[in-house]
Amino acid sequence: MLLFASTATSTQVPDQDRALAVLQFFRGTLSDVQLKEFHDRIKDERDPVDEPEVTDLVAALHDRWSGEPDAHDYDDSALVITTQSVRPDQPVTTRVVSQDRLDELDTSERDSVDLVAPMDLELDMVFTRPKGFVTRIVHSGIGTQAGIGDQAWSIGFLLDAALSPQDAAHVQARWGSSDPDDLLDIRPMADIVTALLSGWGEQDRSNRAQRRSAARAPKKRPGNPGGNKSRKTSPAS
Numbered sequence: 001m002l003l004f005a006s007t008a009t010s011t012q013v014p015d016q017d018r019a020l021a022v023l024q025f026f027r028g029t030l031s032d033v034q035l036k037e038f039h040d041r042i043k044d045e046r047d048p049v050d051e052p053e054v055t056d057l058v059a060a061l062h063d064r065w066s067g068e069p070d071a072h073d074y075d076d077s078a079l080v081i082t083t084q085s086v087r088p089d090q091p092v093t094t095r096v097v098s099q100d101r102l103d104e105l106d107t108s109e110r111d112s113v114d115l116v117a118p119m120d121l122e123l124d125m126v127f128t129r130p131k132g133f134v135t136r137i138v139h140s141g142i143g144t145q146a147g148i149g150d151q152a153w154s155i156g157f158l159l160d161a162a163l164s165p166q167d168a169a170h171v172q173a174r175w176g177s178s179d180p181d182d183l184l185d186i187r188p189m190a191d192i193v194t195a196l197l198s199g200w201g202e203q204d205r206s207n208r209a210q211r212r213s214a215a216r217a218p219k220k221r222p223g224n225p226g227g228n229k230s231r232k233t234s235p236a237s
Contacts, residue, residue: 001163011032015136016136016137016139016140017137018055018132018136019137019138019140020136020137020140020141022051022055022058023135023137025058026038026054027125029061039157042054042131042133042134043130043131043134043160043161044227045130045131046134050131050132050133050206051131051132051133051136052235054133055157061174070190086198087181091128091129092128092129092200093126093127093128093129094114094115094126094129094196094199094200095112095113095114095115095124095125095126095127096113096116096117096123096124096125096126096127096192097113097115097116097117097119097197098113098116098119098120098121098124099116099117099118099119099124100121100122100231101118101122101124101221102116103124114187114199115192115196115199116197117191117192119183119188120183121183121184121188123171123182123184125163125164125167125171126163126167127162127163127176127196128162128163128201129162129200130158130161130162131161132204134142134157134161134162135158135197135200137154137157138154138155138157138158138193138197139197140154141154141157142154142155142194148186151190152186154193155189155190155193156172158193158196159171159172162196163186171184171189175189
């Protein structure tokens with residue numbers, strides 16, 4: 001657990017990996033009931049608990065358990081939680097409509113569509129951008145190196161945080177059905193989530209973190225082979 005705590009509080013690690021390390025730390029230190037409560041609180045936009053608070057808590061526990069007091073210049077005042085809502089006055093929403101539903105909309109209503117899923121998925125729902133901590137966890141969990149189980153969990157985590165309870169339950173029920181005619185599966189949902197994160201700026205955040213990490217890395221001597229090539233990314237279409 002100290003390894004996860006060290007990763008979660010390191011300034012040399014990308015934001016997405018730090019968020020995932022925080023999650024792994026609490027998975028290993030909380031009971032099932034406590035872990036569910038933690039998940040519910042970080043997914044709830046009305047709850048003020050977000051990344052700064054949980055990261056400071058992990059840093060304090062790391063210092064106590066590792067025998068390195070004040071290693072992170074911990075400020076216990078950051079753990080004071082109030083009932084004040086952190087929900088923005090105008091939350092960022094994204095209406096996602098599948099191609100079959102888009103064809104049924106009139107011209108005026110199509111203007112309210114932000115993202116079109118290019119399949120007949122029978123989807124028309126509004127996602128609300130969750131806390132940054134949630135989007136960073138999901139971004140790390142649906143990466144190309146993540147296993148299918150982690151990807152499925154991360155997508156479900158975002159659905160619970162960004163959709164109404166009714167819409168989230170509807171998607172999860174269809175996802176788990178055995179209907180061979182229902183095209184809603186992990187692949188199209190992963191494409192939709194990737195496009196949402198890109199639209200919400202999480203991809204840009206990841207690119208910035210990678211550039212900062214590369215800038216801190218030792219420079220290679222002239223003539224050394226290798227080097228990372230940049231590649232543009234775009235939302236699913």
